[in-house]
Amino acid sequence: MSNTLHVINTTFKNDVCKGLSATHKYLDSKYFYDEIGDDLFIQIMNMPEYYLTRAEFDIFKHKTRHLIQALGVHPETHFDVIELGAGDGTKTKALLEVLHHTNFKFSYLPVDISANALSILKHNITMALPEVSIYPQEGDYFNILKDIKRTKTPKVVLFLGSNIGNLTDLEAKGFISKLSAALNPKDKVILGTDLIKSKSIVLPAYSDAAGITKQFNLNILHRINKELQGNFNIDAFVHEAEYTEEEGIAKSFLKSTKTQSVYVEALEKAFHFNKGERIHTEISRKYNDTILAEILEGSSLKITDKLTDSNGVFADYILEKV
Numbered sequence: 629m630s631n632t633l634h635v636i637n638t639t640f641k642n643d644v645c646k647g648l649s650a651t652h653k654y655l656d657s658k659y660f661y662d663e664i665g666d667d668l669f670i671q672i673m674n675m676p677e678y679y680l681t682r683a684e685f686d687i688f689k690h691k692t693r694h695l696i697q698a699l700g701v702h703p704e705t706h707f708d709v710i711e712l713g714a715g716d717g718t719k720t721k722a723l724l725e726v727l728h729h730t731n732f733k734f735s736y737l738p739v740d741i742s743a744n745a746l747s748i749l750k751h752n753i754t755m756a757l758p759e760v761s762i763y764p765q766e767g768d769y770f771n772i773l774k775d776i777k778r779t780k781t782p783k784v785v786l787f788l789g790s791n792i793g794n795l796t797d798l799e800a801k802g803f804i805s806k807l808s809a810a811l812n813p814k815d816k817v818i819l820g821t822d823l824i825k826s827k828s829i830v831l832p833a834y835s836d837a838a839g840i841t842k843q844f845n846l847n848i849l850h851r852i853n854k855e856l857q858g859n860f861n862i863d864a865f866v867h868e869a870e871y872t873e874e875e876g877i878a879k880s881f882l883k884s885t886k887t888q889s890v891y892v893e894a895l896e897k898a899f900h901f902n903k904g905e906r907i908h909t910e911i912s913r914k915y916n917d918t919i920l921a922e923i924l925e926g927s928s929l930k931i932t933d934k935l936t937d938s939n940g941v942f943a944d945y946i947l948e949k950v
Contacts, residue, residue: 641856641894648892648899648907657794657880657910658768659848663744668844670716675840677832680790681719683942684820687935688722695723696730698933698946699784699816706733707782712769713791714738717749720786721756728757734784735761739769770803776810783811788820790942792923793913800913800923808927808949817929817947821915824876825941834869834878834912842867845880845909857893864888868906876914881906920945 640659647654661669673681688695701707709727711720717738727734736753740746746764753762765772776783785807792800807817822830835841845867852858864885871878884901891898913919917934924931924947933946 637855640851644852644856644892645895645897649897652908653899653901653905654908655848655882658741659851660844660909661742661745662847662851663742664850665844665847666715666742666745666748668840668847671840672836672844675836675838677836679829679833679939679941680822683822683937683939684788684790684944685719685722686937686939687942687944688719690938691935692723692726694935695818695944695946696726696732698935699818700814700948701732701734701782701784701816703730703732705782706735707784708735708737708779709784709786710737710739710776711786711788712739712772713787713789714740714749714764715745715789717753719788721753724753724757724760728760735763737763737765739765739767739772741766741768770806773806773810777812780812783815785811785815785817786820787817788944790820790822790912790915792819793822793915794911795913796911797913797919797923801926804923804927804929808929811929811949813949815949816932817949819920819945819947821920821943821945822912823936823941823943824873824914824916824919826873827871829941830873830878830914831869831871834871834880835867841869841880845882848909849882852892856895858890859892860890861888865907876916876919878912878914879908880910880912881908883907915943 643656672678738749743766746766750762750764846862849860849862853860865882866885868881868883883906887903889898889900928949929947930950931945932948935944
């Protein structure tokens with residue numbers, strides 16, 4: 629465990645240095661998540677403005693049979709359910725329950741960068757479904773992808789919550805290429821995507837009235853202070869969110885409210901901020917069939933089905949490796 633933590637902390641340090649040294653400062657959104665960040669994100673998912681989780685849960689809860697049928701899995705054949713960026717697994721539990729109670733043979737392999745999230749997830753799944761085999765894997769799922777192909781066991785890979793939306797289109801295309809290469813023919817993917825819609829619906833999901841998203845974004849500065857001995861004055865930064873339907877990409881920033889310098893001891897480096905200067909912390913790409921087809925182009929993953937929630941704001945695409 630100590631070696632894993634060392635690698636993660638070194639990577640965090642290097643990424644923070646790179647991001648804050650850039651002309652247009654940025655920090656990777658994956659670093660929102662530690663024990664505090666995990667708890668804040670659970671709160672966000674329960675906020676009235678954050679429609680994404682409810683919409684995808686609607687699919688998993690009310691279209692479960694359709695989902696299983698679309699996957700083409702067979703009760704007599706053992707398969708692995710591999711979830712990348714598993715989080716708390718609430719939606720997935722609805723699928724696992726039906727698979728278990730209809731006598732499918734499977735193992736559940738949740739992958740997440742947060743050991744805390746995996747611990748909570750394993751406890752919750754074990755309590756609800758004690759007979760389901762669960763094998764949590766801690767780490768960046770981009771690194772774990774290369775290990776997936778070692779077994780010939782049929783696989784269903786879950787990439788839910790519009791996590792792919794946190795990647796630029798170029799990054800998403802690269803991710804899909806790696807995922808495709810890590811799978812065997814006939815393996816399936818459930819890809820959760822938030823659909824392009826109006827600003828009045830999207831923007832509040834990234835800037836809720838209670839300010840939980842603000843706390844979530846600012847947590848990355850707390851992490852730098854705590855883990856890298858930074859001296860960020862948290863009160864001197866505010867959270868900002870932007871979205872236009874034409875671009876279809878929600879963006880989050882932390883904006884400096886004054887001219888200031890921040891020193892990060894672990895990096896032995898100071899970073900200057902002008903008043904109004906922003907740190908780009910997150911994107912959330914919204915999709916439609918055309919955009920996804922462009923992302924999949926050149927890969928061996930093909931769309932075989934598409935399920936939407938009852939309000940038509942979110943889609944789970946079923947992809948198959950051919």
